[in-house]
Amino acid sequence: xxxxxxxxxxxxxxxxxVRGLRLIERCPVCLYAGSLVxxxxxxxxxxxxxxMDTAPMHLDQIVDEMVKAQDAGQDVAxxxxxxxxxxxxxxxxxxxxxxxxxxxxxxxxxxxxxGAAAALKAxxxxxxxxQTIIITRTGMKASSxxxxxxxxxxxxxxxxxxxxxxxxxLDYVRRALEPYYGEDCPVVIAYRATWPDELYILTTLADMKxxxxxxxxxxxxxxxxxxxxxxxDYRDSxxxxxDYSHVLRNRGKKNRAEx
Numbered sequence: 001x002x003x004x005x006x007x008x009x010x011x012x013x014x015x016x017x018v019r020g021l022r023l024i025e026r027c028p029v030c031l032y033a034g035s036l037v038x039x040x041x042x043x044x045x046x047x048x049x050x051x052m053d054t055a056p057m058h059l060d061q062i063v064d065e066m067v068k069a070q071d072a073g074q075d076v077a078x079x080x081x082x083x084x085x086x087x088x089x090x091x092x093x094x095x096x097x098x099x100x101x102x103x104x105x106x107x108x109x110x111x112x113x114x115g116a117a118a119a120l121k122a123x124x125x126x127x128x129x130x131q132t133i134i135i136t137r138t139g140m141k142a143s144s145x146x147x148x149x150x151x152x153x154x155x156x157x158x159x160x161x162x163x164x165x166x167x168x169x170l171d172y173v174r175r176a177l178e179p180y181y182g183e184d185c186p187v188v189i190a191y192r193a194t195w196p197d198e199l200y201i202l203t204t205l206a207d208m209k210x211x212x213x214x215x216x217x218x219x220x221x222x223x224x225x226x227x228x229x230x231x232x233d234y235r236d237s238x239x240x241x242x243d244y245s246h247v248l249r250n251r252g253k254k255n256r257a258e259x
Contacts, residue, residue: 003066003076003097005090007083007109008032011195013040015115020079020107027077029069031062036081036220038195045077063096070102083111086135087164111135112222113162116190120200124160126234129227132159138166138173151176160226167221170209177225178205186229190222191215202229 004023009015016024021044024030030045034053045051054062069076080088084106097104113135117124124133134154139145154161155177166173167189177185183206191199203211205225212221 001070001073001075001103003069003078003102003104004107005084005088005093005104006077006079006107007085007088007111008037008041008079008081009110010082010112010115010193011036011038011198012115013038015110015194016041017107017109020109023075023107024077024079026075028074029065029076030079031065031076032079033081037079042079059092059096063093063100066093066097066102067100070100080109081112082115083109086111087137112164112190112193113224116188116193116200116222116224119193119198120188120190120229122188122229124162124226124228126228126231127237129231129234130158130160132157133162134159135162135164137164138169140165140169155180158227160228161224163223163225166223167212167217167219170212170223173223173225174205174209181205181225181227185225185227186231188224188229189215189217190224191217192220193222 004027006020006023007017008020021041024042024044026046028046028049030042030049030051031054032042032051034055042051052065066076078093080090082088084090085108090106094104113133125131134157136149136151136154137145138151151173158180163173183204185205187203187205187208189201189203189208189212199215201211201215208223
């Protein structure tokens, strides 16, 4: 048997990969993070499948279900939200499975920041504005940040930031980033990106806390910070520039003759 760690995507049921959905459709055991995975996705499990919401379960209980499936020779669809490689807590599960000799595979999914960017019709890497995306979070009660990964350090880059799990830490976000981005830097609060009740708030570092308070958001929100949002004064990339040649496209005959 095999345990398949499957990324279900950011929220919309049709944003799961074809591979992930086909695995769910055939696995007789489906363990899913119920607070973040749409019910429509796990509804694809086969008739008679064991479908369990792991939100109220702890790690030992989850692994016990995988062991039971192994004893029964049954494949497991372990469904996480977004892409399981980002804040998916799969490493600790895979470590347990390694110790138990249980096979597993990982199936990637659409991460929340990509789903939100698509809904916003935003490119996160504009020429000469930002060419780097940093996916991060802030330290809270449950988990501190490793040394060197605090916003005061990452903010020096000026990159587009996708800050997870920090909607209750906005005072710190502003205080850490204002010296590098400025109080008028564009901010997008993406609440439940791609879900039916999704909400996007376009604001600034200075105003984001008030905007979030007015919207009464307390969880399940991603914070984008960066100059790419709303920016229109940027040069075209060379990718489709008619005067720029590369291995897959030569310049026109006129330009070649002039050269």
